[in-house]
Amino acid sequence: MLPLASDTRLPRYQQLRDHLLAQIANNRWHPGEAIPTEAALATEFDLSVGTVRKAIDALVAEGVLERQQGRGTFIRRPQFQSSLFRFFRFEAVNGERVVPMSRILGMNVVAAPSAVAQALGLAPAADVIHLQRLRLLDAQPVLAEDIWLPRQPFKLLLETDLDSKGPLLYPIYEQVCGQVVAAAEETLTAEAVDQVHGRLLQVPAGSPIVVIERLARDYAGKPLEWRRSRGHAQHFRYRIDIR
Template identity: 60%
Template sequence: MTEIISDARLPLYQRLRDHLAERIASHVWRPGEAIPTEAELAATHGLSIGTVRKAIDCLVAEGILERQQGRGTYVRRARFNSSLFRFFRFQSESGERRVPQSRILRRKEVPAPSAAASALRIPPGEPVINLSRLRLIDGVPLLAEEIWLQRSRFAAIMEIDSGDFSDLLYPLYEERCGQVVVSADEVLTVETANTMQARLLRLEAGAPLIVIERIAYDLERRPIEWRRSRGPADRFRYHAEIR
């Protein structure tokens, strides 16, 4: 039987919740992998099924775990690319919905500017990695992105060949840097394109842009990525399902 080392003043289910979360954070179970069954966890920790279920319910409600009917409970894999489809029309000429291709334009290490330091909750001037990325469909640029990462966590990004970057960055963060994005906050704003943004997106300078500002968090709710994605306002859409 495995003893849960935690604050004894907390209810048992909360202590188990914290213990399971810690094991997920330390990659004992990785995104997309199943955790042990409720019966196995109950036997391992000497707890009732009800206590185990309540702990798992907490992690499901927090979006860390997900139950799959008839299969078990899995560590949830982030699916943030869907937010782009909620805000922009990403379709080929035939009308097929497509994940935009990605092209890394610039990758550099710099002292954190104040805005990036504030978003990542690090001291101004601490080393960060800045990625500039263009996202395209059929060669047509649709989004210009600026991405900021804490260098101490993402140093391996600087060693990756440009051709090894995939269209989605979060799997790369996990595979190469051991950093797992679990949740994110997004804010939408409107601005006009400056000269460089207009050139990248093939727009007139001063054209209206929609900006998606995202802060991505790890399991412990620490910010690990700050990005700004800018796209032409005439491709903007908003979709929300209200129940």
């Protein structure tokens, strides 16, 4: 039997849920990997299978785990790239969706601006890594991104050639730093582009652009990344199914 790191006033299934979530966040199991069976977990924690099942059910409902018929229960790997196409239409000539190429313009350690420190839950002016990235479609800039990361968990990125590892950052966070993005919150606004980002996007200052702010978290809810993406209004789209 292992002690459950949780508030002992909570029901046992809730304590187990909290304990399993902490272990997932600490990479005991990796995204896409199966967790032990309910019977094995019941033995490990000296709990009934019914109690274990309630804890697993809670994590499935929260989207942390997913059950696969006949195979077991797995750590769910979120698919964040779909959000790019929810707000922007990036297509090849034949109409096929394409992921814009990525070009890192700069990566520096800076003192966190107040909004960044607040979003990431850091002390004022704490060290953060600031990434500036341009996304291109057919060699034309379509997104300009400012990305901030807590320095300590992501310090290995400072020694990494990000452009050589492809256009998606979250797999790089996982492979290089062991940091897994499990969920994110996005806010969408519109604004007139300033001169700096107008030059990056190759549009006149004052042109309308769409701004998406994203706060990404790990499985335990800890903030990992805050980014602001500015995109051409001509590529913007919004779709929702109402039933």
